[in-house]
Amino acid sequence: MLTSPGGHRPHSRTSDRAVRDVSLLPKAHLHLHFTGSMRPGTLLELADKHGVHLPDALSGGAPPKLRATDERGWFRFQRLYDIARSCLRTAEDIQRLVREAAQEDAADGSRWLEIQVDPTSYAPRLGGLIPAMEIILDAVDSASRDTGIGIRVLVAANRMKHPLDARTLARLAVRYADRGVIGFGLSNDERRGFARDFDRAFAIARDGGLLAAPHGGELAGPGSVRDCLDDLGAERVGHGVRAAEDPRLLQRLAERGVTCEVCPASNVALGVYEKPEDVPLRVLYDAGVPMALGADDPLLFGSRLAAQYELARVSHGFTDAELAELARQSVRGSRAPEDVRRGMLADIDAWLAAPVPGPPAARG
Incomplete structure (x- = not known):
C-alpha cells in the first residue's frame, strides 16, 4: 500500500500473513531529489508565504496524475517540479525542507540519506552558486544533527543544459567534497542529447574522488545504461530498471557490482x-544486480521510502529475508563510512532475527 508523503506509513502486514514492519528495517536512501522531497503541506505553506500560485495538480491534496513517456508528459512533470522549486526562496526554506526530509526518512527506517541537488536551480534566489551550496550544506549538517541520520549530498548536473555548465558544477562539487558532497550525477530526460557530451564533467568529479551516479535506463532503454557505464564511468545508476531488457547488460552490472537506484512507485x-507488478524488481534481483530502492520525488509521486519496500513485498512477493538483502544492498551501495555501514548491517540482521509479530487480531 503506497501512502502520501507525510501521511500514514505502510502497514506491516500482507494479507493475513504476519510480517515484519518495513519502516523498522534499517536502510540507506540513495535516490531522493531535493525539491521532490518536500512535504505537500510545506509546499502549500511556502507558496502562501511567497505569493506563488500553485496549479490544482500541486494544491489538490493528492499526487498529480503524470505520464512522462512522451515529450508533452515530461514537460508537464518538469513544469510542476519547477513551480514547486520556485517556492524555495530563503535559507530558512532550505533548512525546513532538509529537516523535514530527514524526519520523513527517519520515520521510514532510513539511517543514511544521499540527497541529490542541482544548486544552480536555487542560486538566483540565494545570492549565487557558492552561497546556495553553502546554505544547502549548512542545512544538511543541521538536519543530520537534529535527526541522527547521516546525510550527504550528490550534486547533479542537468542534461538539458550545456555540458560546460556541468563542468562548472563538477568543480564546485569537488570543492565541497570535504563538506559532505560525495557524488556527481546527471538528471533530467535521458532521451535528450548524449551521455558522452558530459564525459569531461564526470572525469573532473571522479578525479576529485566523487562517486559517479548519472541517471539512465528509465525513460530510455538499456542503451542509456550502457552509455552511463562506458561514457561516464558510472559506479551507480539512477533508476537503471530498463537494463532488465538486456541479459548481457544485467550480467555486466552484476559482475561490476554497479548499484541501480530503483524507484518503483516513480516508474x-x-x-x-503500467502497474507495480510490471516493474522488473525480480529480474534485477535474480540476476544479482545490486539495488537501492528510492522514493525519487515523493512530492509528485505520493510515496516515500518504506512504501517502496512494501511494494516489493506486496507486488513482487519479496520475503522478509529478501527485503533485508535489499536493505543491505542499499547500504553497500552508499558512501557511508565503514563504521556506519557495519552498524547498519548489524541492525538489519537484528531486524531479520527478531521474532515475527503475531497474526493479525480477528475482527468481530
Whole structure:
C-alpha cells in the first residue's frame, strides 16, 4: 500500500500473513531529489508565504496524475517540479525542507540519506552558486544533527543544459567534497542529447574522488545504461530498471557490482511501467544486480521510502529475508563510512532475527 508523503506509513502486514514492519528495517536512501522531497503541506505553506500560485495538480491534496513517456508528459512533470522549486526562496526554506526530509526518512527506517541537488536551480534566489551550496550544506549538517541520520549530498548536473555548465558544477562539487558532497550525477530526460557530451564533467568529479551516479535506463532503454557505464564511468545508476531488457547488460552490472537506484512507485507514476507488478524488481534481483530502492520525488509521486519496500513485498512477493538483502544492498551501495555501514548491517540482521509479530487480531 503506497501512502502520501507525510501521511500514514505502510502497514506491516500482507494479507493475513504476519510480517515484519518495513519502516523498522534499517536502510540507506540513495535516490531522493531535493525539491521532490518536500512535504505537500510545506509546499502549500511556502507558496502562501511567497505569493506563488500553485496549479490544482500541486494544491489538490493528492499526487498529480503524470505520464512522462512522451515529450508533452515530461514537460508537464518538469513544469510542476519547477513551480514547486520556485517556492524555495530563503535559507530558512532550505533548512525546513532538509529537516523535514530527514524526519520523513527517519520515520521510514532510513539511517543514511544521499540527497541529490542541482544548486544552480536555487542560486538566483540565494545570492549565487557558492552561497546556495553553502546554505544547502549548512542545512544538511543541521538536519543530520537534529535527526541522527547521516546525510550527504550528490550534486547533479542537468542534461538539458550545456555540458560546460556541468563542468562548472563538477568543480564546485569537488570543492565541497570535504563538506559532505560525495557524488556527481546527471538528471533530467535521458532521451535528450548524449551521455558522452558530459564525459569531461564526470572525469573532473571522479578525479576529485566523487562517486559517479548519472541517471539512465528509465525513460530510455538499456542503451542509456550502457552509455552511463562506458561514457561516464558510472559506479551507480539512477533508476537503471530498463537494463532488465538486456541479459548481457544485467550480467555486466552484476559482475561490476554497479548499484541501480530503483524507484518503483516513480516508474509507475511516470508511465514507464503500467502497474507495480510490471516493474522488473525480480529480474534485477535474480540476476544479482545490486539495488537501492528510492522514493525519487515523493512530492509528485505520493510515496516515500518504506512504501517502496512494501511494494516489493506486496507486488513482487519479496520475503522478509529478501527485503533485508535489499536493505543491505542499499547500504553497500552508499558512501557511508565503514563504521556506519557495519552498524547498519548489524541492525538489519537484528531486524531479520527478531521474532515475527503475531497474526493479525480477528475482527468481530
